[in-house]
Amino acid sequence: MNKKSSRRNFLKKSAAVTAVAGAGLSLIRSVHAEGSGIIKIGLVGCGGRGMGAVQQALSSGKDVKLVAAGDYFKDRAKNAVNALKGQAADQVDVSEDRIFDGFQNDLGVINSDADVVLIACAAKFHPYYAKHAVEAGKHVFVEKPHGIDSAGIHTLEEAIKIAREKKLSFLSGLQSRYCPQYQALVDKIHNGAIGEVRAIQSAFLRAPYGVRGYPKGMSELDVQVYNQYMFRWLSGDDFTQSLVHNVDRMTWVLNGELPVQAVGMGGRASMISREYGDVFDHHSAMFCYKNDHCRLFAVCRTETGCYDSYDDLIIGAKGVAYWNAAQIVGENNWRYEGKKLGGHLEEQLDFYDKLRKGERVDSGDYMVNSTLMAILGQVACYTGRMITWQELYDSKFTFSPAPEECVAEMKPPTVPSENGSYPVPIPGQHKWW
Numbered sequence: 165m166n167k168k169s170s171r172r173n174f175l176k177k178s179a180a181v182t183a184v185a186g187a188g189l190s191l192i193r194s195v196h197a198e199g200s201g202i203i204k205i206g207l208v209g210c211g212g213r214g215m216g217a218v219q220q221a222l223s224s225g226k227d228v229k230l231v232a233a234g235d236y237f238k239d240r241a242k243n244a245v246n247a248l249k250g251q252a253a254d255q256v257d258v259s260e261d262r263i264f265d266g267f268q269n270d271l272g273v274i275n276s277d278a279d280v281v282l283i284a285c286a287a288k289f290h291p292y293y294a295k296h297a298v299e300a301g302k303h304v305f306v307e308k309p310h311g312i313d314s315a316g317i318h319t320l321e322e323a324i325k326i327a328r329e330k331k332l333s334f335l336s337g338l339q340s341r342y343c344p345q346y347q348a349l350v351d352k353i354h355n356g357a358i359g360e361v362r363a364i365q366s367a368f369l370r371a372p373y374g375v376r377g378y379p380k381g382m383s384e385l386d387v388q389v390y391n392q393y394m395f396r397w398l399s400g401d402d403f404t405q406s407l408v409h410n411v412d413r414m415t416w417v418l419n420g421e422l423p424v425q426a427v428g429m430g431g432r433a434s435m436i437s438r439e440y441g442d443v444f445d446h447h448s449a450m451f452c453y454k455n456d457h458c459r460l461f462a463v464c465r466t467e468t469g470c471y472d473s474y475d476d477l478i479i480g481a482k483g484v485a486y487w488n489a490a491q492i493v494g495e496n497n498w499r500y501e502g503k504k505l506g507g508h509l510e511e512q513l514d515f516y517d518k519l520r521k522g523e524r525v526d527s528g529d530y531m532v533n534s535t536l537m538a539i540l541g542q543v544a545c546y547t548g549r550m551i552t553w554q555e556l557y558d559s560k561f562t563f564s565p566a567p568e569e570c571v572a573e574m575k576p577p578t579v580p581s582e583n584g585s586y587p588v589p590i591p592g593q594h595k596w597w
Contacts, residue, residue, distance in 0.1 A: 201227055202227055202228075202229055203225075203227055203228045203229070203279055203280060203516060203519060203520075204229055204230075204231045204276075204277055204278045204279045204280070205218065205221055205228060205229070205230055205231065205278055205279070205280045205281070205282060206230070206231060206232035206233065206234070206273035206274070206276050206278030206280070206281045206282070206302075207230060207232070207233045207234065207244070207273065207281075207282050207284075208233075208234045208235075208269060208270045208273050208281060208282065208283045208284070208285055208293055209234075209235060209282075209283060209284040209285030209286075209307070210233060210234075210235040210240045210241045210243075210244035210245075211235070211240070211284070211285070213284045213307050213337075214235075214244070214282065214284035214285065214307070215244055215247070215248075216284075216508060217282050217284050217305060217307065217337070217508075217512065218230060218248065218282055219248070219251070220508055220509045220512040220513075221280075221282065221305075221512050221515075221516065222248070222251075222252050222255045222256075223509065223512075223513075224512055224513050224515075224516040224517070225516060225520075226254070226255065227520075228255065228516060229255045229256070229257055230245075230248060230255065230256045230257070230258055231257055231258060231262060231276055231277060231278050232258060232262040232263075232264070232272065232273045232276035232278055233245050233258055233262070233263055233264070233273065234263070234264035234265065234269030234270060234272055234273040235264075235265060235269060235285070236265060236266060236267065236269065236285070236286075236389050237265060237386075237389075237390070238263065238265035241263045241264065241265060241269070242263055245258045245263060262276055266572060267289075267567075267570040267571060267572070270283070270285075270289070270293040270296055270297070271296065274293075274296055274297050274300050274302060275300070278302060279302065279303060279519075280302060280303045280304070280305065280333075280519070281293075281297040281302045281303070281304050281305070282305045283297070283304065283305065283306045283307060284306075284307035284337070286389065286392040286398040286399065287307075287308075287309045287310075287311070287312050287392075287398070287399055287400055287404070287405065288312055288316070288397065288398050288399070288400070288563065288567060289567050290306050290307065290309070290310050290311060290316070290320075291306075291310060291311045291316045291317070291319040291320035291323060292316070292319055292567040292568070294306050294310075294320065294323045294334075295319055295320075295322055295323035295326065297323075298323050298326045298327045298330065298332055298334070299326060301330060301332065302332065303332050303333040303334075303519065304323075304327065304332065304333070304334050304335070305335040305337070305512075305515065306334070306335070306336060306337060306531070307337035308336065308337040308338050308408050308409070308412075308535070309400060309404045309405060309408045309535050309538060309539075310336065310337075310531045310532070310535045311400075311535050311536075311539070312396075312399065312400025312404050312539065312563055313400065313539060313561050313562045313563050314536075314539070314556060314557065314558075314559045314560065314561040314562065314597075315560070315561065315562035315566070316562070317532060317535060317536050317539070317557070320531065320532055320535070321532055324526075324528035324531070324532070327526070327528070328526065328528070331524060332524070333515065333518065333519060333524050333525040333526070334525065334526055334527060334528055334531075335511060335515050335525045335527055336511075336527035336530065336531045337511075338408070338409065338412045338527070338530065338531070338534060339506070339507030339508045339510070339511050340409060340412065340413050340416075340507055341412075341413075341416060341507070341511075341530075342505075342507040342510040342511040342514065343504070343505050343506065343507040343510070344500075344502055344503070344504070344505055345490035345500045345502065345504045345505070346413065346487070346490065346507075348490065348500050348502070349485060349487070349490045349491075349492070349500060350416055350417055352485075352492060352496075352498055353417055353478065353480070353485055353492075354419065356482075357480075357482070357483065357485075357492050357494075357496040357498060358478065358479075358480025358481070358482050358483040358484065358485050358492055358494060358496070359480040359481030359482030359483065359495075360457070360480060360481045361417065361418060361458055361478055361479070361480050362457075362458060362479050362480060362481060363458060363459050363460075363461070363479045364414050364417070364458070364459070364460040364461065364476060364477065364478050364479065365461050365476065365477040365479075366407065366410035366411065366413075366414060366460065366461070366462040366463070366475075366476045366477075367410070367462075367463050367464070367473045367474065367475055367476075368402075368406040368407050368409070368410060368463075368464040368465075368473075368474050369463070369464065369465045369470065369471060369472050369473045369474070370406075370465070370466060370472050370474070371466065371467065371468045371470075371472070372435055372440060372445070372466045372467070372468065373393060373466065374391065374392065374393030374394065375391065375393075375394065375439055375440065376390055376391050377391075377439060378438075378439070384576045384579065385572070385574065385575075385576045388441070388576055388577075388578075391439070391441060393405065393441075393443075394439070394440055394441025394442070394443055395441045395442055395443065395577075395578065395586075396441075396442055396443055396563055396578075397563045397564065397565070397577045397578065398563075399443070400539065400542060400563065401443045401444055401447075401542055402443060402444065402445075402447060402464050402466055403428075403430075403444075403447045403449070403462075403464055403538055403541045403542040403545060404535070404538045404539055404541075404542050406464050407447070407462050407464045407538055407541060408534060408535060408537075408538035410462055410476055411451075411460070411462060411534055411537045411538055411541070412530060412534035412537075413476060413487065414460055414476060414478070415530065415533060415534055415537065416530070417478055417485075418453075418458070420529075420530075420533070421453060421454075422533055422537065422553060423451035423452055423453050423460065423537065423540070423553060424452060424453065424454055424552060424553055425451075425452050425550055425551060425552040425553065426449050426450065426451045426452065426540045426541055426544040426550070426551055427449065427450055427452075427544050427548075427549070427550045427551070428447060428448060428449030428450070428541055428542075428544035428545035428548075429447075429448050429449075429545060429548065429591060430444045430446055430447035430448060430545035430546070430591070431444055431445075431446065431588070431591065432444055432445050432446075432588055433445055433446060433467065434467050434468075435466065435467055435468075436585050437584065437585060438580050438584045438585055438586070440585075441586055442578050442586035442587060442588050443466075443588070444545065444588065444589075445465065445466050445467050446463075446464070446465040446466075446467065447462075447463065447464050447465070447541070447542070447545045448461075448462070448463045448545070449461075449462050449463075449540075449541035449544050449545055450462075451537070451540075451541070462541060474488070475487055475488045476488075480494070482494050482495040482496065483495055483496060483497075490504065536553075536556065536557065539556065539561075540553060540556050543556060543561065543596050545591070546589040546591065546594045546596060547589075547591060547592075547594050547595075547596055548591030548592045548594075559596070559597050560597050561596050561597040562597070564577060565577060
């Protein structure tokens, strides 16, 4: 399980996972393996979000133990394990032979004796690794976004179907739904506090993030994986990475209603040097709903020296709801007075509490819809075209190479031009499949 793995080895290992599932692990797993009273977890992706998720999982109870870890980079996986041992030594039991690397590190973690697999690596691989995990009978937590293209969404749907058939838990990293202040605000909106929702403004404006530079001696392929957020083939770009939170929350506000189409614009204005890869530094999209009863205007930006904002404004016939403030102003003034929570810890606490009780967590429906909505906005910005929901869903759109084709020996999917910067999509010219 290292970066020298070939495509042939990958396919052989994938077949092994499927064979194990068919041999019996596809049945409902006892969350306390063999009556041990321990919930064993494996981590795929040892970056910041992966570390956050596993720390929150371990904090849910002393019966939760980390038994395997994987990352594209072996050193990062080792460092993560050592750091976790320093924080909770009695809950970390990861030997050297249970630390895996390379593009297929998930298979090593999945083939360990973990009951739960936490997936928080490059978003390209989220749905594929999740499918491998449920095929092997594992409960799964998947960080957002849950895919970056139409092909990934269809794989995600397959994974969710398998999880439901096997009665496995499938938790999303879209944590806003676990925040009590937002739960209260959405309940007020659903009960008519602002009347019919007419328009929504969503924003995720900040400086560039995940810019790690170019370590000396690192290959071009490794550099791109190291800077995953800066490359479309790994991250899907910022609309899918960031605004997926906003569109998920607003889909919740709209009782699950989905747009019929979207149009967008975007590009690169200032963050154009090599270190910023091939992603846009600004996006803007308008989502249109059936009968034009509502419009959602969503913007994101990753530029330095600019105004920052991460919030949603929901305009109704009787008032306005302010998301971050958890406040309504209008005919029915209201403000949440309880403790505001971030959601990351709360979702993990709920996840493991339900596992102990033998209850399922199933985030599948909004994982699919919110992720595809973010992809819809991204494609609309790249192409400059009006893209319909059905057109995107039915398309063959994928960021090449396909996950199963990713091996250490492959050529980098993109390379810098003579001026040192990477090529980016040109709206009006870009073909999306």
